[in-house]
Amino acid sequence: MKTSVITHVEYKGTNKLLIGIVFSVLTYWLFAQSLLNIAPVVQQNLGISSGILNIGVSITGLxxxxFIVVAGGLADKLGRMKLTYIGLLLSIVGSAFLVLANGPVLFIAGRILQGLSAACIMPATMALVKAYYTGKNRQRALSYWSIGSWGGSGLCSFFGGAIASYFGWRYVFIFSIMLSLISALLLLGTPESKVVQEKKGPFDSLGLALFILSMVALNIVVSKGSEFGWLSPLVLGLLLVVVLGIILFYRVEKKGQNSFIDLSLFENRGYLGxxxxxxxxxAVAGTLLVINSYVQQGRGLSAATTGSLSIGYLVLVLLTIRIGEKVLQKVGPRKPMILGTLFSGIGVLFMSLTMFTGLAYFVLVFIGYSFFGMGLGMYATPSTDTAISSVPNEKAGVASGLYKMASSLGGALGVALSAAVYNGFSTAGSYTLGANLGLLTNIIFCLLAILSIVFIIPKEKNK
Known part of the structure; x- marks a missing residue:
């Protein structure tokens, strides 16, 4: 089946478009990450149970x-600009639901809409960068996209907390609405980019259904497995659904003429790596859960003081994103990706030096956080550029969706495993063993990441 990509070849991405894209990406972090800081106030104000609150916190990421891969595929077929606008509209409506909420119904509905918003915005905007920026301009654009995506977590965590403290928690979502509207205005006038199939076949509804079923089961397992019990009948049943669903999905996609996901994407070593x-x-995000829990439970720090230990992380992840871009342009993606992952592993190693006591250990945690942020910043742009530059333009949306889904699933799995290890080996008298083993788990993730880069991504520079 022949396909062609409709883009305005004479159109080149502008700074106005780039700012609009970054703002649209930041809307996700503003409503997603901020809720983690203001959750107790939201629960008290809305009069909801802790169970409803926990569902509201996690359901957006779920x-x-x-749906992020589904939305990425739709962005390719319906238009990347159209899906970005749909995402911004869902963000506005979802945030409005939260502003107006006086109980659980609008609260949960708003959080669901915000999750769907992120699913539309993230792959569609990455595909727009692929379509309208080239060479060094694309790498620069991806650096700023990464600042919104990777650095947005820390920025919005502090920003959301400040807004909630001075104005009230509902203003976090009022600001989210304003940011979405500004983003939509900045994006106005950008030509559409989409894929047109010369011969249309029936929509791959079976593949879509199997994919959604498998991903629902997998997301529940990795995010709730420790809560339900890893060997509980429910979790084991969901794992069976995941395995069977993926096997059936693979067979359907291999035979289909109009496959929902083109599995040939993974034949490209750059994209796969x-x-x-x-x-x-x-997955190394589990480090944050382990170390934050340990310094409070095992070392007696307050939540506010614990937050101050991560300032170096927040600053350096933003500063080194552009450095990673410059290193990419000079030596290609493999070296900065390896270096970034190594720095993150060194950061976790510093935090695991629990034999130190008093101020010395807190200094080590601060240094560790700084290395961790430096590593993520160094890795971000080379990895993202390798992923989208390795795929053809007509598959940019679905490829971006798969890449971002890997981020979500990796983070959920890492946090779940780290929590299980930390809680499983910690005791009321000593949390040190749980912390050491939990941090060791994340060091292993770093080593596996380095091996995947070394042995899968080609040595030659990807252009």
């Missing part, structure tokens, strides 16, 4: 992770 290492490095 819906984003499930970037996606696998992205999954593994995002």
């Amino acid at each position: 819906f984003s992770g499930i 970037a996606t696998i290492s992205n999954f593994l490095l995002n």
Whole structure:
């Protein structure tokens, strides 16, 4: 089946478009990450149970992770600009639901819409960067996209907390609405980019259904496995659904003429290596849960003081994203990706030096956080550029969706495994063993990420 990509070849991406893209990416972090800081206030104000609150916190990431590949495929077929606008509209409506919420119904509905919003925005905007920026301009654009995506977590965590403290928690979502509207205005006038099939076949509804079923089961397992019990009948049953679903999905996609996901994407070593290492490095997010829990439970720090230990992480992840871009342009993607992953592993290693006591250990944690952020910043742009430059333009949306789904699943799996190890080996008298083993788990993720880069991504520079 022949396909062609409709883009305005004479159109070149502008700074106005880039700012609009970054703002649209930041809307996700503003409503997703901020809720982690303001959750107790939201629960008290809305009069909801802790169970409803936990569902509201996690359901946005769940819906984003499930539907991000679906939305990426739709962006290719319906238009990347159209899906970005749909995502911004969902963000506005979802945030409005939260502003108006006085109980669980609008709260949960708003969070679901925000997850769907992120699923539309993330792959569609990455595909727009692929379509309208080339060479060094594309790498620069991806650096700023990464600042919104990788650095947005820390930025919005502090920003959201400040807004909630001075104005009230609902203003976080009022600001999210304003940012979405500004983004939509900046994107106005950008030509559409989409794929046109010369011969249309029936929509791959069976493949889509199997994919969604498998991803729902997988997301529940990795995010709730420790809560339900890894060997509980429910988790084992969901794992069976995942395995059977993926096997059936693979067979359907291999035979289909109009496959929902083109499995040939993974035949490209650059794309495969970037996606696998992205999954593994995002799994290292479990470090944050382990170290934050340990310094409070095992070392007696307050939540506020614990937050101050991560300032170096927040600053350096933003500063080194552009450095990673410059290193990419000079030596290609493999070296900065390896170096970034190594720095992150060194950061986790510093945090695992629990034999130190008092101020000395907190200094080591601060240094460790700084190395961790430096590594993620160094890795971000080379990895993202390798992923999208390795695929043809007509598959950019679905490829971006798969790449971002790897981020979501990796983060969820890493946090779940780290929590299980930390809680499983910690005791009321000593949390040190749980912390050491939990951090060791994340060092192993770093080593596996390095191996995936070394042995999968080609040595030659990807252009």
